[in-house]
Amino acid sequence: MKIWVPGDAAAKACGADDVVAAIASAAGLRGREVTIIRNGTRGMVWLEPLVEIEIDGLRHGFGPMTPEDVPALFEDGPHPKALGPVEDIPFFARQSRLTFARCGRNDPLSLADYEAAEGWLGLRRALEIGASATIEEITASGLRGRGGAGFPTGIKWKTVADANAAQKYIVCNADEGDSGSFADRMLMEGDPFCLIEGMAIAALAVGATKGFVYIRSEYPDAIRVFETAIASARDAGIIGPALLGQGPRFDLEVRVGAGAYICGEETSLLNSLEGKRGMVRAKPPLPALEGAFGKPTVMNNVLSLAAVPWIMAHGGAAYAAFGLGRSRGTIPIQIAGNVAHGGLFETGFGLTLGELVNDIGGGTASGRPFKAVQVGGPLGAYHGAEDFDLPICYEAFAEQGGLVGHAGFVVHDETADMLALARYAMEFCAIESCGKCTPCRIGAVRGMETLDRIAAGDAQAIALLQDLCEIMEKGSLCAMGGFTPYPVRSAIRLFPNEFTPLREAAE
Amino acid sequence: MEIIDRLAEILAVHRGREGALLPILHDVQAAFGHVPEASYQPIADALRLSRAEVAGVVSFYHDFRDAPAGRHVIKVCRAEACQSMGGADLIARLETALGVKLGQTKGDVTLEAVYCLGLCACSPAAQVDGQLVGRASVARLEALVAEVTA
Ligand SMILES: Cc1cc2nc3c(=O)[nH]c(=O)nc-3n(C[C@H](O)[C@H](O)[C@H](O)COP(=O)(O)O)c2cc1C
Ligand code: SF4
Ligand code: FES
Numbered sequence: 001m002k003i004w005v006p007g008d009a010a011a012k013a014c015g016a017d018d019v020v021a022a023i024a025s026a027a028g029l030r031g032r033e034v035t036i037i038r039n040g041t042r043g044m045v046w047l048e049p050l051v052e053i054e055i056d057g058l059r060h061g062f063g064p065m066t067p068e069d070v071p072a073l074f075e076d077g078p079h080p081k082a083l084g085p086v087e088d089i090p091f092f093a094r095q096s097r098l099t100f101a102r103c104g105r106n107d108p109l110s111l112a113d114y115e116a117a118e119g120w121l122g123l124r125r126a127l128e129i130g131a132s133a134t135i136e137e138i139t140a141s142g143l144r145g146r147g148g149a150g151f152p153t154g155i156k157w158k159t160v161a162d163a164n165a166a167q168k169y170i171v172c173n174a175d176e177g178d179s180g181s182f183a184d185r186m187l188m189e190g191d192p193f194c195l196i197e198g199m200a201i202a203a204l205a206v207g208a209t210k211g212f213v214y215i216r217s218e219y220p221d222a223i224r225v226f227e228t229a230i231a232s233a234r235d236a237g238i239i240g241p242a243l244l245g246q247g248p249r250f251d252l253e254v255r256v257g258a259g260a261y262i263c264g265e266e267t268s269l270l271n272s273l274e275g276k277r278g279m280v281r282a283k284p285p286l287p288a289l290e291g292a293f294g295k296p297t298v299m300n301n302v303l304s305l306a307a308v309p310w311i312m313a314h315g316g317a318a319y320a321a322f323g324l325g326r327s328r329g330t331i332p333i334q335i336a337g338n339v340a341h342g343g344l345f346e347t348g349f350g351l352t353l354g355e356l357v358n359d360i361g362g363g364t365a366s367g368r369p370f371k372a373v374q375v376g377g378p379l380g381a382y383h384g385a386e387d388f389d390l391p392i393c394y395e396a397f398a399e400q401g402g403l404v405g406h407a408g409f410v411v412h413d414e415t416a417d418m419l420a421l422a423r424y425a426m427e428f429c430a431i432e433s434c435g436k437c438t439p440c441r442i443g444a445v446r447g448m449e450t451l452d453r454i455a456a457g458d459a460q461a462i463a464l465l466q467d468l469c470e471i472m473e474k475g476s477l478c479a480m481g482g483f484t485p486y487p488v489r490s491a492i493r494l495f496p497n498e499f500t501p502l503r504e505a506a507e
Numbered sequence: 508m509e510i511i512d513r514l515a516e517i518l519a520v521h522r523g524r525e526g527a528l529l530p531i532l533h534d535v536q537a538a539f540g541h542v543p544e545a546s547y548q549p550i551a552d553a554l555r556l557s558r559a560e561v562a563g564v565v566s567f568y569h570d571f572r573d574a575p576a577g578r579h580v581i582k583v584c585r586a587e588a589c590q591s592m593g594g595a596d597l598i599a600r601l602e603t604a605l606g607v608k609l610g611q612t613k614g615d616v617t618l619e620a621v622y623c624l625g626l627c628a629c630s631p632a633a634q635v636d637g638q639l640v641g642r643a644s645v646a647r648l649e650a651l652v653a654e655v656t657a
Binding site for chain 1: 525526527528529530532533554563564567568569570571585586587588589590591592595621622623624625626627628629630632637639640641642
């Protein structure tokens, strides 16, 4: 009997290891042979730990499982946590899983499983067609950076490919610090070879021989799994002196962050990688031309690079067939916070915000009315139900004064205190500012103080706060100081009453 | 000098590595529980940096401690997704239950804030001595703390 229990950090945080122990002991008691496979997660986090058992050739799901639910798995009759065939669960069935096609199906560290599920197909094709045709394929796919800025990946690669240098680097940005985001983590834990393959293709395309993956220290499981995957890919001769034993040299190394959100910003990350304080650098020079250790560098988010193997295996046009307007392909959405069905939902751009929150997410977890959803992490705007018709794509959110960012969606119910959330946005900026520019470093502290004055009933302070936001937006070098006003101003715009408590009472 | 010997071993492992300072500091902290000031000069010498540069890097990053934490470290997430599921209340009640404020150490136990553990779809989230906890409650965290401190 084959049983899958995810080894993903979220599954473990919800008790997956205890469930594994219970399965082993229940099977032992009954003298049953079981093989337990620690797969990645399917991304249906509200069902974790989500146990799967093969019945008549179909994998059936059971969840969320507790150790007490385990004995019934070995008994006849319906199980109280039975979910039916796991890939028929609507949340799963409605997705277009391209980047996450493999995640959750197999043992993430099995090279044989990877190979059997289209593994290395994209890299083989890249080796066959060569560097410039590979870049053309990526350009044709319309892929844009999934780290937040949405810059076209093909153009970035072309810039690095055209640069003349003896040494070039691929740097994968796995600093994923946004609240509401966990797709990078899930992919690194659930399908690490996919990221290795994406990085190898990027290396081939631009002529880089070395790659770094900068993973935040808050992700110990991802670090461990990814380091193991690198070692086995190297042992198998897939990376190392010759890609797939026939291509150019390419090797990979993990670097661990040290608890600084700002190091997700690409120039700050480069400083950190070089062993310096994570101060943001002014651009130009572009990292593409003067990146890691002063050499031409492709810096891409985990999800951008992990989309590449599918694109190379199936063609840029097939990828571009998904999406809306200038937002092509699929976006791994992370829906989190106070939501009934939280998890990872990969779909073509164009799903509306309302469909996501209500149909996919199933409304709030608390059952109380929905209040607001913050989109794109701590620098993203709050959106109310009036934005439910907004299609999820870069253009529509930008027009609405917001951003899609890394596609983390954090839902809040009616109990959310918008003034407290606005203050938190300023506080977070004050804690994480690299300190290079005054509007960000000092402005964020002033922002907290001003919000405290508003909370204390000083109605005049609201105009002050608006001015301060304006100064931060216009005078900051990077999006940390520049976008922190987004959540603040959107909260005020959506819920003005919460920012003028005394005036309300007086009227 | 035990620190100096252990430090020499760490520095030897990273000799010649590009941008070795962060990996070195992580190893130093793993070995000593913090980054002792006595290590700044030897690290600076090995990497041909000034002592001030090393000190500047140590102080920039939240992870690096200038003094050891308690034997047990409890981290609770303060970020937005966890707030939406009662994270602030969880922290307040945990402070009362454990008798220690966020950012402080009492006896063996250090209570700290963390800004997202990537468990935002099973929030609120926490970490007790490295063990991740999703859908965290005061009762569950108290039980875990009792377990590790027993
Ligand atoms: C404050 C700040 C934090 C950021 N954090 C991340 C991050 O955690 N991961 C990421 O990939 N990009 C992050 N970015 C965006 C990067 O600067 C950069 O645009 C991205 O890594 C480029 O890769 P892409 O084109 O594949 O998106 C951040 C930007 C800012 C301003
Ligand atoms: S905006 Fe803030 S984080 Fe960005 S460079 Fe300026 S001080 Fe640093
Ligand atoms: S916001 Fe708390 S785990 Fe992500």
